[in-house]
Amino acid sequence: MNHLLHIHSSANLQNSTSRQIGGQLVAHLRENHPGLQIVERDLARHPLPHIDENFISVIYSQPDHPNLKLSNQLVDELLKADVIVLEAAMYNFGIPSTLKAWIDHVARAGRTFTYQDGSPRGLLTGKKLYLVLGSGGVYSSGPRQAFDFQEPYLRSVLGFLGLTDVEVVRIEGTAMGQTEQALRAAQEKIATA
Secondary structure, eight states, X not given: OOEEEEEEOOSOTTTOHHHHHHHHHHHHHHHHSTTOEEEEEETXXXXXXXXXXXXXXXXXXXXXXXXXXXXXXXXXXXXHOSEEEEEEEOBTTBOOHHHHHHHHHHOOBTTTEEEETTXXXXXXXXXXXXXXXXXXXXXXXXXXGGGOOSHHHHHHHHHHTTOOEEEEEXXXXXXXXXXXXXXXXXXXXXXXX
């Protein structure tokens, strides 16, 4: 493991549990892999533009067009990474819009996925993905599980790109008085990473 891409998306810059646990996970990986090079991408502090007409007009015909410069940079960061730590807070049962914008920039035909014999094939294979997922409620099991559009979406879209070696670290129930318990469970999990 030489290169790590650390993606933050929580808009809560001071008290985010996903940021806290994601940071602890990255520190743990750095400690266990001396020389690990880390690229930080903070989507809340530095939001990406949503894709627009300028992007769409060249995406399929001119992959090196200046309108795709940022998208190409984001894809290059992802391609270079051996491991990705992606933090996502749950907003309204899904992911932050800033993270969706990042996905729109990196889901690129010919760069991160392709079609072979009429079937899609992800090009981001051989990488480890850690999903650090924070939520106020409990959505991994129980009556609210059907409302979890966070983990299933991320597993699906990133799996489509070839990121199938996935470890999920959840911090849930933080709005229900379970923050300390959730943090302890997440810290125990990252200790084995």
